[in-house]
Amino acid sequence: MPNRNPRLGKGDLINMSTYTTHGTCAREINFDLNDGIVKNVKFIGGCPGNLQAISSLLEGMSADEVIKKLKGITCGEKTTSCTDQLTIALQAQMKK
16 A cells, blocks of 8 residues: 655655666666656665756656656666666556
8 A cells, every 4th residue: 555645745655665776877766656646756776866856847747748858768888777767666556
C-alpha cells in the first residue's frame, strides 16, 4: 500500500519509489508517483547540479510526458543515462 506523505493534503496517498540504476553515475533514484504525476525526484550520486536542475524541471509533470521527453537519452559512450534510467523506473512503477 502507498505511504502517507505529510507534504500532501490530509488523506492523499502517494506511491514512493526507489530504483537502483544500471550503467550510470547515479546509483539510485527516489521519486513519488501520485495519479501519474511525478514529484520529489532525487538522484543519489551522479552530477549533482545537473540532476538537481532536472529534478526541479520534472516536478509536477506527468510520468507519460517525462518518458516521452527523456527515454533513450544516452550519456557519453554509455548506452543509457540517469534520465533514461528514470524513464525505466517510471515505466516499471506504472505497471504495478
